[in-house]
Amino acid sequence: MNEVYILGGGRTDFKRNLKKEGKTIRHIIIEAGKKAIDDAKIDPAEIQAGAVGNFNAGQFTKQLQLGAFIPEIDPKLRGIPTMHTEAACASGALSVLLGAEWIIGGFYDVVLVVGAEQQKTMSALDGSDVLGAAADYHNEKPEYGDFMFPKLFGRIAQIYIEKYGA
Known part of the structure; x- marks a missing residue:
């Protein structure tokens, strides 16, 4: 089995509002990718494949096919x-897993993985509705209503407290 190592990493400021900066998710993918490559101290020519993890950019930004920005x-x-992976809160982790599988499987030796989100593109209520798509939307929306995800997480915490007394 091929061993997998993380050679470098880079991140952008989470509190930024790209919409107010006039930037898109494309910009954040490029910025984070450059930081990761610089930190890894490798020649980009060594990178053989890439993956971008993201949740629901199509609804938040009207942009899909995020992997296509890696060559930029x-x-x-x-x-x-x-390619682009999507797995709700685990989208970035899924891209890391995919990159590791490519290396373990012998497909590639060096892979670039980027996680990127741009969710400050709409009101909190509309954004919460988009995030709700990660749940069983049509069955759980009637029960939890607006701000479904915070309410779901609150319910999980309540069940935990009831069960474990924490």
């Missing part, structure tokens, strides 16, 4: 296979 990080990345 550096011209040396043009032509590599890229």
Whole structure:
């Protein structure tokens, strides 16, 4: 089995409001990707594939196919296979797992993984509704109503407290 190592990482400021900056999710993918490559101290030409983890950019930003922005990080990345993963709160972790599987499976030796979110594009109520798509929306929305995800997490906490007395 091939061993997997994380060679570098980079992150952007979570509190930024890209919409107010006139930027899109594309910009954050490029910025984070450049930081990760710089931190890893590798030549981008060594990267053989890429993955972007994100939850629901299609609804938040009207942008899909996020993996297509990886080649914009550096011209040396043009032509590599890229993709986008989505798994609600685990979207970034799923991209890391995918990259590891590509290496373990012997498909590639060096993979770039980027996680990116842009969710400050609408009102809190509308954003909460978009986040609710990660739940069983049509069955749980009638029960939990607006701000479904915070209410679901609150219910989980309540059940935990009742069961464990914490």
